Amino acid sequence: MGSYEFHYNEHGPYGAAVRLLADTDPAERVVLDLGCGAASVAEPLRARGATYIGLDVDEESVRNLAARGFESHLVDLTQPGLDELLAKVLDGRELAAVLCLDVLEHVPDPRAVLLQLNAVTERNPAAELVVSIPNVAHLDLARQLLTGHWDLTDSGLLDRTHLRFFTDRTLTELMVSTGWYEAAREDFRLERSDQNQAGHPLFENGATLGMLVRGVRAGADGHGEVNQFVRRYHRGAVRQPAATGAAGPFLSVVLRTQGRRPDSLVDVLCCLGAQTDLDFEVVLVVHDSTAAHAVTGLVDLFEGNLAHRVRVVPCDGGTRSRPANVGLRAATGEYVVFLDDDDFVTANWVENIKAGARSAPGKVIRWWAAEQRRTWHAPGSLAAHTATGPLTPQYATRFDLTRHIRQNETPFHCFSFPRALVELGFEFDEALTVCEDWEFLLRAASWCGVHDTEQMTSVYNKWSDKSSSHAVASDEWTAMRTVVHVALDQQPLLLPPGSVRGLDRALERAELTQHRVAALEAEVAAVRQYLAEVEQVSANAHHALHELRRSTSWRISAPVRVAGRVARKLRGRTR
Structure with missing residues (x-):
């Protein structure tokens, strides 16, 4: 220095x-x-x-x-x-x-x-x-x-x-x-x-x-x-600073795909084409450049308000975080939101995000999702996939940062954040093979705070197969979860207003639980002590009886005991 x-x-x-x-x-x-x-x-x-x-x-x-x-x-x-x-x-x-x-x-x-x-x-x-x-x-x-x-x-x-x-x-x-x-x-x-x-x-x-x-x-x-x-x-030549261009869209939708699920990708594009608020762009990141041409062909099927909003960006290598970062750097909107090619949204999805951002500028905007179980059908079937159960409000809780540290409760397409975070160095951790959205949300929520719109505008599809949750081993999820916690532990974490009372209540519940556990452990210890004492008395009695039976007096008095038993039986008959 x-x-x-x-x-x-x-x-x-x-x-x-x-x-x-x-x-x-x-x-x-x-x-x-x-x-x-x-x-x-x-x-x-x-x-x-x-x-x-x-x-x-x-x-x-x-x-x-x-x-x-x-x-x-x-x-x-x-x-x-x-x-x-x-x-x-x-x-x-x-x-x-x-x-x-x-x-x-x-x-x-x-x-x-x-x-x-x-x-x-x-x-x-x-x-x-x-x-x-x-x-x-x-x-x-x-x-x-x-x-x-x-x-x-x-x-x-x-x-x-x-x-x-x-x-x-x-x-x-x-x-x-x-x-x-x-x-x-x-x-x-x-x-x-x-x-x-x-x-x-x-x-x-x-x-x-x-x-x-x-x-x-x-x-x-x-x-x-x-x-x-x-x-x-x-x-070199004098170059005048570039003139400030027109304002970008309100929202950048970063849509990740590998190009392997064209049917569900078309469904997602249909969801975007039906939006009631068209103040958005779509950055369609293809995580396999060889599939970019085919994906572009799918986009070209859509005319009017959607096709001209979509930019197809090829991306190769890396983990799931690589296309997320590529899309993040390509986004030009005021806010950014992510979609995968197998998750659906309602027609007022963008409208809801904008309303939330205008109500709580600078915050992470969050909404709710219903879970839908779906299954894939064999090639040539009338439908590529169908729902196999009712919609359930699986992700319909208000955001709690401390609870999220324990477990993610927010699907990737259920939160949007200011693009200004990118200027502060925010990006997805490319060392993570899964959990990249959870880790990003925790950091963004800590810095920005979260505004819940409490609107159900997303559908989280839980597929019978061909989904990352089935393709990734459970021990890998556990390992990545540990990596996320270690990384977060290396930096200070801001807690939003209201966290103190929430933490106090959680600590109080933990303290009461510890007291109850201690009381139960004391009762168990007392019962064990009582049982030990009874066992000792029983052992002593058995020992005394055994010694008695081995004694000379016990053997000599054996005829008397037999005569006594016979007499008792006779008295019982004469009655």
Whole structure:
């Protein structure tokens, strides 16, 4: 772990900037260092054979650089005609690279500077640009904002002289819009920046709060611990940012299929074609690219409101989670919902999801499903499959997160979630062969909360055969369930409002059960003790009787006992 430094350090951002020039081979060519300041990279670049030229608006910096034996010029980057001034400085010499190290954030219009640099390099098309820019989206700044702080400092991420602030996305947009395209990067990472507050629970990754915030930031992109973006660019055509297109549909329906059940797939497409609300798209992911053509043919059978809403996306390899992730990345809707090619929905399915999302924006929307037992028929039969029993309200309970941790009670096509979760790094765990929907739901529900519409708009078909529940061994389900629990145990879990009372009631029931079990165990122990005592008395009596029977007196008195028995019998007869 390094530290934020302005002097040259092989392990710091300036060392990274110099290394990025290795591919350009600056030997015997000019490197222009704009806003050079202390010119920390002057000697390292000269050691690599480059002709280093420093330019700065500060006269003292320019004089000091000249005193060290380097060419230096007084230049204000905000002045008009910068491209012409730099051309004069070059004076026909070949340009290897331009450096803007901790510079662009200090100028009021960095775009104007970059456009003029693009013009300068027209005469030197092989010249490249290296920039080093602080990352305003560092995790520590997010943590500071959560505590209500935006404290300027003399240097670092919130240097009080900074006029512009950049994230990875805005930096890329700026560079592309001025004709600069990334060729290489060696970003400088700091787990603890100058904005870090050691010991604060928000800033410590071992604390639950710190772990939670870090997880949210890490899901969004991989730059949460980047202190400085250090990147090299090559010159290209200026490209204007793409205009924002029309809003996408409300709902993206990701429909997974292997193309092996065309009859049920057609039934599912019929369900979608009958929807009362058509504000949706269908991303039909075929988990076998060889079947994509046949599936496309099935889609083409549908005209009007459905066929033009369907995009067929082929996918190969991986577990059941692979096509789910492919569909997730292809979705453009505000909300996303999943369907498999053997589950049916009612005509108001989309309408119900939208109503739920409008009532509880940002939440996972959930509804109920009826279970239908079905059976497949032999090829050539009048119907490919038929129902074998009545619809039963098997999945008609309100959502409870703690209960779901124990067992999934929500079929895959019974919940929808905001696509914004994808921007936070949500995806399906491709290590799971089953239970991928359950694991995703638990994480999404923890972050978003769940709104139950309490409408029965789905049918969960339980097939007599050819279904995953029959094709997967029970021990595999058990193993994947354990994997899910282990993964969830490695991260903090948010509980929705109302969980405390629910947990309290569950713990109370468990406590009462433990008391009853303890009381019953005590009773059993007492009975066992009593039985042991009776058994001991019985054993003692048997032992005494045995000893008596072996005694001499018992043998001698045997005739008397026989005579007594005979006398008793005679008295009984005479009566």
